[in-house]
Amino acid sequence: MRDILLFLDYDGTLVPIKKAPELAVLRASRRRLLERLSRKAFVCIVSGRSLADIQKLASIKDIAYIGNHGLEISYRGREWIHPKAKRIKPVLNNVLERIRQKTGDWPGLLVENKGLTGSVHYRRLAAPLPKKLRDITEYEVQLRSGELKLTEGKKVYEIRPNVDWDKGKGVQELIRWLDIKQPALRIYIGDDQTDEDAFRALDRHDISILVGKRQDSYASSWLPDVAAVWKFLGALLPMIVPPPFKKHRDRGSG
Numbered sequence: 497m498r499d500i501l502l503f504l505d506y507d508g509t510l511v512p513i514k515k516a517p518e519l520a521v522l523r524a525s526r527r528r529l530l531e532r533l534s535r536k537a538f539v540c541i542v543s544g545r546s547l548a549d550i551q552k553l554a555s556i557k558d559i560a561y562i563g564n565h566g567l568e569i570s571y572r573g574r575e576w577i578h579p580k581a582k583r584i585k586p587v588l589n590n591v592l593e594r595i596r597q598k599t600g601d602w603p604g605l606l607v608e609n610k611g612l613t614g615s616v617h618y619r620r621l622a623a624p625l626p627k628k629l630r631d632i633t634e635y636e637v638q639l640r641s642g643e644l645k646l647t648e649g650k651k652v653y654e655i656r657p658n659v660d661w662d663k664g665k666g667v668q669e670l671i672r673w674l675d676i677k678q679p680a681l682r683i684y685i686g687d688d689q690t691d692e693d694a695f696r697a698l699d700r701h702d703i704s705i706l707v708g709k710r711q712d713s714y715a716s717s718w719l720p721d722v723a724a725v726w727k728f729l730g731a732l733l734p735m736i737v738p739p740p741f742k743k744h745r746d747r748g749s750g
């Protein structure tokens with residue numbers, strides 16, 4: 497049997513998107529399901545959040561985590577940070593501070609510094625998104641376009657180091673760490689525009705699942721919402737050949 501590598505986006509995939517990012521906590525029963533899955537398959541949570549944040553929120557031991565859209569990876573005590581992104585940190589801090597200064601009195605706006613990237617969340621902004629916010633963010637990022645770039649998520653502007661790196665490249669980097677003898681089946685589930693990079697990094701023998709609908713997605717299949725993702729994961733669990741069977745089979749052939 498092929499090994500299964502399961503890559504799961506977090507917000508909008510494992511938890512519904514909350515107005516306050518800190519409220520997106522995993523339910524205990526769902527955490528247990530992921531723990532059980534991780535004993536039969538390789539499990540990795542992939543997020544735009546910082547590594548520290550996503551590890552704390554998901555709070556599952558012995559699985560892999562990819563944070564900051566692929567720029568940070570942690571697995572079994574090994575930690576990796578994209579070297580160029582690390583060098584750009586002071587520039588990012590400065591740009592986020594300037595955006596904060598220009599928007600400080602806007603109720604509901606959250607400018608979040610995630611270490612290697614920044615997020616300007618406007619989900620809780622009382623008034624409809626003022627064009628001014630986009631203009632300010634674009635302007636400030638443009639001033640440092642050699643180091644930074646702007647991308648858009650769901651009700652959020654993401655300010656990221658201008659490096660050729662994304663969730664897909666993070667996934668590929670992590671797979672290189674694993675000692676996999678034969679081609680594994682990779683499953684990636686995600687809802688965001690940034691997950692498209694990971695969908696693209698897979699090939700036709702893998703399974704890419706978009707949560708929700710989007711036109712022109714690279715995903716090969718889709719699920720309607722977070723509840724459907726958990727139904728899928730629950731159905732997947734008993735289907736994976738448990739390790740004792742694998743050991744038995746290995747003995748038989750050797």
Ligand SMILES: [Mg+2]
Pocket residue numbers: 505506507508509686687688
């Ligand atoms: Mg997401």
